[in-house]
Amino acid sequence: MSPPATYKAPLRELRFVLNDLLGIDEEMKALRLPEPLVREDIDALMEDMAAFAEEVLAPLNQSADREGCTWRDGEVATPGGFKAAYDMFRGKGWAGLGAAIEHGGRAWPTVLTHLVTELIGSANHSWLMYHSISRGGYECIRANGTPAQQAAYVPHLAxxxxxxxxxxxxxxxxxDVGLLRTVAVPQPDGSYRLTGLKRMVTAAEHDLADNIVHLVLARIEDAPEGARGLSLFIVPRHLPGAAERNGVRCEGLEDKMGIRGTxxxxLRLDGARGELLNTAGNGLVAMFVMMNIARLATGMQGVNQAEAAYQLARDHARTRLQGRGFGGARVPEPRPAADPLIVHADVRRMLLVQKAWTEGSRALAYWLALQVDRSKLHPEPSVRREADELVSLLTPVLKAFATDNGYASTTLAQQVMGGWGYLDDSGVHQYLRDVRVGQIYEGANGIQGQDLLGRKILGDGGARLRRFLDVVHQVLEKNEAHPVLQPWVAQTRTLCVRLDALARQLIARAPSHPNQVGASGHSCLRIVGVLALAWQWIGMASIAQRRIDVQQSDAFDVAKVATARFYFAHLFPEVEQHLLVAAQDDDAVMALDADFF
Ligand SMILES: Cc1cc2nc3c(=O)[nH]c(=O)nc-3n(C[C@H](O)[C@H](O)[C@H](O)COP(=O)(O)OP(=O)(O)OC[C@H]3O[C@@H](n4cnc5c(N)ncnc54)[C@H](O)[C@@H]3O)c2cc1C
Known part of the structure; x- marks a missing residue:
């Protein structure tokens, strides 16, 4: 039997990203925050949250996976320990970390609330989901609700x-949400009665909180067909102030592959009373507040599960003795009968893929979260506008690239552990099962590729993409003279030129090839993802290498530069294939008649 899976919060890594890479102190000073935030505050929160993640949530991860949630007569019991952990979390005021001060929250910016998604999510993905969805619900009502709706719901969610x-x-x-059938019938008092059956709804019933506020997409009776006819409704389990239940009931739970603690x-709506949020027919626009938050959080789930799986694989590779290495990786004398797995080049390759993807995607995720904050809280309109464009372009990239890589990383972690990783008690296959859903929900990853190419690149003639390439160039220019970084800068610069040319080619061709976006979207997303990580890796290696240059480095910096080197040697070349594939017209995927599949 293996020891239970453990998780150690990567605090050094997080400090590096926030302090060294993003310069969080200066960034916080530049934002219009209701209360100033300094590094010491952030550090204290991070350590407290790390302890909660490691000591309270991580020990519940495997037991929750085994126990699952239990449905009984419309009520759902969460796994053992979840409720106590939720009460602790609330007691610390973390449920409202990102909520406005006037709602009883602490108004911390998104870049810092991302720490919750990372630390808590790594320790226990299932547990995180309850809070994560509620964050989106809070923001959605806050952005779309009338003053009365905000007063009734928002402080309780905060x-x-x-x-x-x-x-x-x-x-x-x-x-295709436009096909949905849930109907909302207007009532004389201005409210609506909703009827329909929703499926696969995360945390729509449970025993952690006093009330659950469902945000329901439905069609008002006689509204047009399709997505344009949809409206968004607030349908609480208990109407504010009422003891009895509203007409909404959990009819059962889906049996599923992972996140079994959620x-x-x-969800059956049986004449449930609801209030219209935003205006009639604006349901998707209103819902997108929640959806965009969820997409960034889902990208981070790819990172947090990959990090936890990597830690298991790395520790296993250090202690499992098999075979003799060929030198190079040192093993202390006297050498045991066999060397640890970590001496073998192929095992090191698998670990380095995980490390390079995870650290690169983490850096991108926090940078993107900071752009969300700049787009809302920066005093300068031009900065807000530019940040907003970058968020719009790169949200689908982070969502899909980090979850596809997160799944591939957890598979590699299992591979490093051999047959032991296939056994139930290894813990690693839970990460693999849990991370998998990130590729599917919040818009399946294929849809993210189409969003990137269709809406975000072709949609504005490539303007947002060129803006992003300018941002990448700023980092390249700062580093092109450094002998260690120069080859990576050159590789990245060439990719920028080729991507720009590809975008122009697709912009010209798409009007006459209706399936071009579908055929090339995935490859385009991989290219932009590899480029975004190359840019982050140059940024990270630049800091570490300059400390090495002045002999003020430690093993962490050496590891950063070595991992950057691996990224450019082994992972960056993936773009060669995708540049070729994305440039093909849509014939190759459309030629085969549907009957011949
Ligand atoms: C664990 C879990 C939790 C979930 N939580 C929620 C929740 O809280 N709330 C909620 O409302 N839903 C939730 N969902 C549902 C989830 O959002 C959907 O599964 C997802 O949107 C995909 O829809 P679908 O499953 O019907 O797949 P489909 O829409 O049938 O898609 C199947 C495949 O076809 C592709 N595809 C579909 N249409 C197109 C197209 N036009 N062009 C190209 N490719 C296309 C997709 O990319 C996908 O790969 C959850 C699902 C799971 C598994």
Whole structure:
């Protein structure tokens, strides 16, 4: 039997990203925050949250996976320990970390609330989901609600006393939400009665909170077909102030592959009373507040599961003795009968892929979260506008690239552990099962590729992409004279030129090739993802290498530069294939008649 899977918060890594790479002190000073935030505050929070993640949540991860959630007569019991942990979390005021001060929150910016998504998510993905969805619900009502709706719901969501759920999917309506059938009938008092069956709704019923505020996408009776006819409704489990339940009930739970500590619910609306949020027909626009937050958080889930799986694989590779290495990686004398796995080049390759993807994607995720803050809180309109464009371009990239790589990384972690990783008690296959959903929900990853190429690149004639390339060039220019960094800068510069040319080619061709976006979207997303990580790796290696140059470095800096080197040697070349594939017209994927598959 292996020891239970453990998780250690990567605090040095997080300090490096926030302090050294992003310069968080200066960035916080530049934002219009209600209360000043300094490094010491951030550090204290990080350490406290790391302890909570390691000591309270990580020990519940495997037991929750085994126990799952239990449905009984419409009520759902969460796994043992979840409720106590939730009460602790609320008691620390972390449910409202990102909520406005006037709602009882602490108004911390997104870049710092991302610490919750990373640390808590690595320790226990299932547990994180309850809070994560509620964050989106809070922001959605805050952005779209009337003053009365805000007063009724928002402070309860901010405190964590209530949670929320996002009810879009139905049996017939997945990606194509316009097919949904839930209907809302207007009532004389201005409210609505909703009827329908929602499927796969995360945390739509549970025992952690006093109330659950469902945000339900539905069609008002007689509204037009399709997505344009959709409206968004607030449908609470208990109407504010009422003891009895509203007409909304969990009919059962989906049996599923992972995140078993989170209930994925069938939710029956049976004449449930709801309030319109935003205006009629604006449901998707209103829902996108929640969806965009969820996409960034999902990208981070790819990182946090990969980090936890990597830690297991690395520790296993250090202690498992098999075979003799060929030298190079030192083993202390006297050598045991066999060397640890970590001496073998192929095992090192697998670990380095995980390390390079995870650290690169983490850096991108925090940078992007900072752009969200700049887009809202920076005093300068031009800075806000530019940040908003970058967020819009790179949100689908982070969501899909980090979750695809997160899944591939956890598979590699399992591979490093051999047959032991396939056994139940290794813990690693739980990460693999848990991370997998990130590629599917919040818009499946294929849809993210189409969003990137269709809306974000072709949609504005490549303007946002060129803006991003300018941002990349700023980092390249600072580093092109350094002998260690120069080859990586050159590789990245060439990729920028080739990507720009590809975008122009696709912009010209797409009008006459209706399937071009679908055929090239995935490859375009991989190219932009590899480029974004190359840019982050140059930024990180630049800091570490300059400390090495002046002999003020330690093993952490040496590891950063070595991992950057691996990234450019082994992972960056992936773009060669995608540049070729993305440039093909859509014939190759459309030629085969559907009957011949
Ligand atoms: C664990 C879990 C939790 C979930 N939580 C929630 C929740 O809280 N709330 C909620 O509303 N939903 C939730 N979902 C549902 C989830 O959002 C959907 O599964 C997802 O949107 C995809 O819809 P679908 O499953 O119907 O797949 P489909 O829409 O049938 O898609 C299947 C495949 O076809 C592709 N595809 C579909 N349409 C197109 C197109 N036009 N062009 C190109 N490719 C296309 C997709 O990319 C995908 O790969 C959850 C799902 C799971 C598994």
């Amino acid at each position: 405190s964590g006393a209530w949670t929320s759920s996002m009810c879009i999917t139905e049996r017939e309506a997945g990606t 209930p994925t619910c069938w």
